[in-house]
Amino acid sequence: MKVNISYIELKTTFKEILLKYNFEEDDAELCSEIFAENTLCGVLSHGINRFPLFIELVQKGKINPKAKLEKIISFNSLERWDGNYGAGPLNAWRMTDRAIELAKKYGIGLIALKNTNHWMRAATYGWKAANEGFLFMCWTNTIPNMPPWGGIEPKTGNNPIVFAFPRSNGNVVLDMALSQYSYGKLATLMYERKKLPVVGGFDEKGNLTDDPEAIYKTQRALPIGFWKGSGLSLLLDLFATVLSGGNSTADLSKLDDDYGMSQIFIAINPVVFTSQKEIDLIAEKIINFYNSSKRLEGEQILYPGERTLIIRNENFKNGILIEEKIWETVISLKNN
Amino acid sequence: MKVNISYIELKTTFKEILLKYNFEEDDAELCSEIFAENTLCGVLSHGINRFPLFIELVQKGKINPKAKLEKIISFNSLERWDGNYGAGPLNAWRMTDRAIELAKKYGIGLIALKNTNHWMRAATYGWKAANEGFLFMCWTNTIPNMPPWGGIEPKTGNNPIVFAFPRSNGNVVLDMALSQYSYGKLATLMYERKKLPVVGGFDEKGNLTDDPEAIYKTQRALPIGFWKGSGLSLLLDLFATVLSGGNSTADLSKLDDDYGMSQIFIAINPVVFTSQKEIDLIAEKIINFYNSSKRLEGEQILYPGERTLIIRNENFKNGILIEEKIWETVISLKNN
Numbered sequence: 239m240k241v242n243i244s245y246i247e248l249k250t251t252f253k254e255i256l257l258k259y260n261f262e263e264d265d266a267e268l269c270s271e272i273f274a275e276n277t278l279c280g281v282l283s284h285g286i287n288r289f290p291l292f293i294e295l296v297q298k299g300k301i302n303p304k305a306k307l308e309k310i311i312s313f314n315s316l317e318r319w320d321g322n323y324g325a326g327p328l329n330a331w332r333m334t335d336r337a338i339e340l341a342k343k344y345g346i347g348l349i350a351l352k353n354t355n356h357w358m359r360a361a362t363y364g365w366k367a368a369n370e371g372f373l374f375m376c377w378t379n380t381i382p383n384m385p386p387w388g389g390i391e392p393k394t395g396n397n398p399i400v401f402a403f404p405r406s407n408g409n410v411v412l413d414m415a416l417s418q419y420s421y422g423k424l425a426t427l428m429y430e431r432k433k434l435p436v437v438g439g440f441d442e443k444g445n446l447t448d449d450p451e452a453i454y455k456t457q458r459a460l461p462i463g464f465w466k467g468s469g470l471s472l473l474l475d476l477f478a479t480v481l482s483g484g485n486s487t488a489d490l491s492k493l494d495d496d497y498g499m500s501q502i503f504i505a506i507n508p509v510v511f512t513s514q515k516e517i518d519l520i521a522e523k524i525i526n527f528y529n530s531s532k533r534l535e536g537e538q539i540l541y542p543g544e545r546t547l548i549i550r551n552e553n554f555k556n557g558i559l560i561e562e563k564i565w566e567t568v569i570s571l572k573n574n
Numbered sequence: 575m576k577v578n579i580s581y582i583e584l585k586t587t588f589k590e591i592l593l594k595y596n597f598e599e600d601d602a603e604l605c606s607e608i609f610a611e612n613t614l615c616g617v618l619s620h621g622i623n624r625f626p627l628f629i630e631l632v633q634k635g636k637i638n639p640k641a642k643l644e645k646i647i648s649f650n651s652l653e654r655w656d657g658n659y660g661a662g663p664l665n666a667w668r669m670t671d672r673a674i675e676l677a678k679k680y681g682i683g684l685i686a687l688k689n690t691n692h693w694m695r696a697a698t699y700g701w702k703a704a705n706e707g708f709l710f711m712c713w714t715n716t717i718p719n720m721p722p723w724g725g726i727e728p729k730t731g732n733n734p735i736v737f738a739f740p741r742s743n744g745n746v747v748l749d750m751a752l753s754q755y756s757y758g759k760l761a762t763l764m765y766e767r768k769k770l771p772v773v774g775g776f777d778e779k780g781n782l783t784d785d786p787e788a789i790y791k792t793q794r795a796l797p798i799g800f801w802k803g804s805g806l807s808l809l810l811d812l813f814a815t816v817l818s819g820g821n822s823t824a825d826l827s828k829l830d831d832d833y834g835m836s837q838i839f840i841a842i843n844p845v846v847f848t849s850q851k852e853i854d855l856i857a858e859k860i861i862n863f864y865n866s867s868k869r870l871e872g873e874q875i876l877y878p879g880e881r882t883l884i885i886r887n888e889n890f891k892n893g894i895l896i897e898e899k900i901w902e903t904v905i906s907l908k909n910n
């Protein structure tokens with residue numbers, strides 16, 4: 239059973255709950271907006287579906303609603319910050335702002351952030367930066383949730399990475415976990431009793447499978463590109479940990495909950511070289527060429543982010559379909 | 575039939591030929607070193623095996639041996655350069671140097687380079703930067719050689735990307751094309767009449783296959799992570815083209831040969847925050863955790879770059895095994 243909830247109702251509900259759990263007015267405003275926006279964009283696993291767990295971590299003291307970001311050390315276009323275990327979405331949003339400020343001043347800026355928390359939907363920060371006209375990359379490390387290539391135990395993270403590109407006619411935003419599927423996606427498909435569109439990991443016999451439940455059992459999620467995604471996950475963890483001075487995936491594995499990760503934010507200011515008009519012309523040419531590939535009947539070619547805009551518009555117009563049980567859980571957080 | 579050639583003989587031979595084809599002394603020295611080093615590291619497809627094609631492009635005037643790099647515009651830690659159709663390896667090496675200079679001054683530096691040529695082995699520049707103590711990323715666009723996800727015609731590039739991390743006990747260097755296999759690798763395995771270790775593209779019936787010849791026929795190389803690598807290739811092309819003001823993959827498709835691509839080089843200076851000693855300690859912990867995953871009998875876990883060092887040491891000690899026909903072709907370039 240699903241209920242139809244509007245963006246505004248979602249945001250208002252989240253905000254009321256966040257205020258109740260000791261977030262300050264402006265923090266509750268921004269954080270509720272991010273959770274509602276993620277849900278609006280169809281990423282329920284990192285929107286409303288995860289909101290109860292977010293509040294649970296606040297209750298447990300893993301997320302500090304009163305935390306303030308703190309600059310630790312800086313060197314021109316490079317800065318290291320401490321998230322002080324504040325809300326992941328708030329920290330990531332503000333570090334995106336700070337990376338943009340550095341890019342305005344220096345052309346490119348990099349922020350390394352330690353002691354932060356799950357930022358929910360990685361793409362959120364790519365959309366934000368692209369909306370402001372910046373090229374942008376960010377990534378996070380995670381708890382070990384993917385086996386390194388050659389191994390069968392999860393000893394590396396699926397460390398989602400974002401590349402975002404500003405375009406007046408729709409930003410191009412890639413948000414990719416380094417496992418073929420995030421566990422959020424596996425959970426959603428398990429819940430809907432669906433198979434995966436392509437293989438996503440190994441079953442108990444060590445064969446590649448498209449059965450999300452089998453992958454949940456073995457915890458052997460497939461890295462994108464086999465050994466390539468495995469190697470990339472190691473590199474992203476090395477970059478994030480060394481630059482932030484924070485926790486690596488190895489360190490995160492020793493914690494009692496999913497918190498305290500390290501993240502990187504890189505903004506690049508293109509208008510020091512060109513104009514948004516020129517950028518749009520180039521992007522149009524590139525995307526048209528990409529789309530010009532012959533396709534088999536029934537197949538679609540989409541650029542990263544294209545589907546997000548479609549879903550967002552539909553959900554904004556028609557409301558968002560949400561599992562009744564999850565909506566009830568969220569409402570109960572308000573009334574408890 | 576193979577012949578055993580030493581690193582020194584390779585380098586001397588390449589240099590003699592480059593001097594004959596109008597490269598200046600210092601350019602011939604560096605360029606021969608890069609081709610010999612790539613061969614030494616076991617990447618023959620981007621070392622000696624491609625050297626005759628490189629010389630052919632010089633003969634055709636696509637690569638200008640006398641070209642000089644030129645700074646077009648700069649804004650603090652961001653610079654745009656014109657490669658003026660010089661040798662790809664020389665341009666990429668020197669732009670890596672320049673990105674490092676910017677990182678020394680600003681913490682992070684980005685170079686966008688247009689009108690350059692094939693840089694051969696992407697990892698070359700990662701090893702260089704890591705050897706000098708810098709975190710480093712670089713990527714290039716390519717001719718269209720991979721179908722976008724949903725399509726069957728190659729309308730995007732496999733745009734190799736490098737992430738490199740400095741480590742006293744062996745740098746961590748990931749060099750990945752966004753197709754599961756580069757066409758260089760497919761060609762090598764076809765030549766050796768071997769199957770691919772994992773699926774690498776589609777056959778004529780539209781099924782995934784591990785037969786390199788079938789993929790050559792359809793030109794349907796598999797992007798890493800299916801739609802993810804396809805999306806990433808679009809983003810890397812957008813970044814490289816817009817920041818450099820150079821050719822996109824769409825533009826490259828209209829040229830009569832494989833030249834004139836756009837590239838990005840990003841260096842990050844970690845010692846403004848920490849020391850190499852501290853970096854080594856963190857890296858050790860992260861790599862040990864990665865390696866601690868249980869494995870099936872006969873399986874190995876390697877970090878990116880680990881195998882390169884092993885091959886390099888072996889080849890340096892024992893000489894490099896090179897196809898006799900290719901060696902003869904190279905020697906003939908010297909004697910023609």
